[in-house]
Amino acid sequence: MLRCVTRFAPSPTGYLHLGHAHSALDGWRRARAGGGRFLLRLEDIDPGRCRREYAVGIEEDLRWLGLDWDGPVRVQSEHLAEYRAALDSLAARGLLYPCFCTRQEIARDIAASLSAPHGPDGPLYPGTCRGLSEPERARRIATGEAHALRLDIARAVACVPAGLSFHEEGEGRVACQPQRFGDVVLARKDAPASYHLCVTHDDALQGVTLVTRGADLKPATDLHRLLQVLMDWPEPAYAHHPLLLDASGRRLAKRDRAATLRDLRASGVSPAEARAMAGFG
Structure with missing residues (x-):
């Protein structure tokens, strides 16, 4: 039987928000449920918007949520x-x-x-x-x-x-x-x-x-x-x-300065609470 292989592939153009957390958790749980593989990829082809600090922050936020991944992170610019x-x-x-x-x-x-x-x-x-x-x-x-x-x-x-x-x-x-x-x-x-x-x-x-x-x-x-x-x-x-939508019904987006996982962590929100807020309690 073919094992499920999923991936989370954000662009490091900002810090992750709850919408990203939902997507990452969705892929991670599907892979882990069937003994499959969950991959992390950084889509950093845009040199004008991607920054190293965001790439580092993505890995920090995912680990804080309790997620792990298989193999090395694929960095597209490499x-x-x-x-x-x-x-x-x-x-x-x-x-x-x-x-x-x-x-x-x-x-x-x-x-x-x-x-x-x-x-x-x-x-x-x-x-x-x-x-x-x-x-x-x-x-x-x-x-x-x-x-x-x-x-x-x-x-x-x-x-x-x-x-x-x-x-x-x-x-x-x-x-x-x-x-x-x-x-x-x-x-x-x-x-x-x-x-x-x-x-x-x-x-x-x-x-x-x-x-x-x-x-x-x-x-x-x-x-x-x-x-x-x-x-x-x-x-x-x-x-x-x-x-995921905000209180006004708009989808969460970096450009609208949606609350980041770093913001939530700094305010005292626990990883379990963040997962629940992202729809995976």
Whole structure:
């Protein structure tokens, strides 16, 4: 019988709050209940927002909650060559193209469109750089012009069998529509790879069999399944849990300065009380 392998994969861009605690406890309990493995991964690809003190704090907070993990912590910034190899593989198949547009230019082009399509993350990239010729791309890259790498979603979808789907706990097979994301960025101008590529790569590499994460990330599974099929990576099962909300009904978030586990600890809250507040009493 295949043992369950789960993971908790926060970005060290702030200290953990109760929403993170809920996600970590969910994955940890599922793995431990079946004698499986629980992994900790730090998704620190964004050099502008990730900080060492937050990475240290994540491990401290998890230990305080009573959680342990199997094997060393995987730190994504230590494995950039692996993500580059995956990008090179996609590029060799003609599925990536360089995008030189700035955010302002993209916003301008979207505003000029009479019917800009929208995806789960907002207005879709209008494809401004998709039609550039190879000589033009090469010339601009040679001059050092900053660029991102986008997935040509139409070409990518054409490369996989019809009927793409994933298994969601409690729902069964769920149909995927990755094209609704448009030509997503897989490598940013200021970061060597994007969340979508790194998380999918690492789940495959680490043998994750069950992805447990917040319901806000469920739409992204469509895109992740596309990458899994394109790269011949194994398919995990998925279990997206409801998000914890604050007293006003908003989901807990770092940007809203939700009370951190460090704050709770400093105020005298015990680990058992914190687990109960996170929905795992």
